[in-house]
Amino acid sequence: MTTTLNIKNMVCSRCIRVVREELTSLGLNVQSVMLGEAVVEGDHLDRTALKERLHASGFELLETDAAKLVETIKTLIIELVQSEDLSEMHENLSGIIAKRVGRDIGRDYATLSHLFSSVEAVTIERYCILQKIERAKELLTYGERTVSEISYSLGYSSPAHLSRQFKQETGFTPSECKRSRVYQHRVPLEEIGQTTGVRTEVRP
Numbered sequence: 254m255t256t257t258l259n260i261k262n263m264v265c266s267r268c269i270r271v272v273r274e275e276l277t278s279l280g281l282n283v284q285s286v287m288l289g290e291a292v293v294e295g296d297h298l299d300r301t302a303l304k305e306r307l308h309a310s311g312f313e314l315l316e317t318d319a320a321k322l323v324e325t326i327k328t329l330i331i332e333l334v335q336s337e338d339l340s341e342m343h344e345n346l347s348g349i350i351a352k353r354v355g356r357d358i359g360r361d362y363a364t365l366s367h368l369f370s371s372v373e374a375v376t377i378e379r380y381c382i383l384q385k386i387e388r389a390k391e392l393l394t395y396g397e398r399t400v401s402e403i404s405y406s407l408g409y410s411s412p413a414h415l416s417r418q419f420k421q422e423t424g425f426t427p428s429e430c431k432r433s434r435v436y437q438h439r440v441p442l443e444e445i446g447q448t449t450g451v452r453t454e455v456r457p
Contacts, residue, residue, distance in 0.1 A: 254296045255295070256293055256298060258303070259315040259320075260290065260324075261313035265288075268288070271310050272286050278306070279299075279306055281293045281294070281298070288331070289327075319368055319371075322354070322365070323372045325354055329349070329350065329353055329354060330380060331384060333349070334381070346378065347362040383422070383445045385409075386418060386419055386422045389427060390430075393427055393430055
C-alpha cells in the first residue's frame with residue numbers, strides 16, 4: 254500500500270532532493286518524488302509531523318482536491334517555461350492545460366481557470382506571464398542569448414511582444430536591462446503570483 258502526497262512549492266530539482274531527504278528523515282520508505290508529488294509506502298502516516306517537517310523547509314502538504322489541482326496546473330506551467338519545450342510553448346496555453354490536466358478529470362479549461370483564480374487570486378494567463386518574465390530575467394542575466402532568441406524560446410510571437418510585457422512588469426525593456434546597470438530582483442518561483450509586481454533595483 255502506498256500514499257501519494259501532494260506538496261506545494263516544489264519548483265526545481267533541488268526541491269525534489271530536499272523533500273526526499275525530509276521524508277526519509279521521518280522514517281518513511283520513499284518510492285518516488287517529482288515536482289509537486291511524492292509517493293511513500295504505507296497509508297497510516299503522521300500527517301502532523303509531515304506538515305511540520307515540510308513547512309520547516311518551505312513546503313506545504315496539500316489536503317484539498319482544489320489545492321492539489323491548482324498546484325498541478327502551476328507545476329505544469331513552471332515545467333513548460335523552464336524546459337523551453339518549443340513544441341508546446343508555441344501552442345495555446347488553454348489547450349495544453351485542458352489536454353494535460355483537464356482531460357483526465359473531465360474538466361474543461363473554463364472550469365480549471367475559474368478554480369485557479371479563486372484559489373490563487375490571479376488568472377492562469379497572468380501567472381504564466383509572470384513565470385515567463387522571471388525566466389527571461391534569468392536568461393538575460395546569463396548574457397548568452399539575444400532578446401530575439403529568448404522571446405522565441407518562451408513562446409512569444411515576436412521580440413517586441415516580450416519587450417512590451419517585460420516593460421509592463423519591470424519598468425524596463427529587456428534590451429535596456431542588458432545595456433545598463435539596472436538589475437532585476439529575482440523572485441523565487443514559488444512566490445510568483447503572490448506579489449503584486451516585479452521589483453526592480455538600481456545598483457551603483
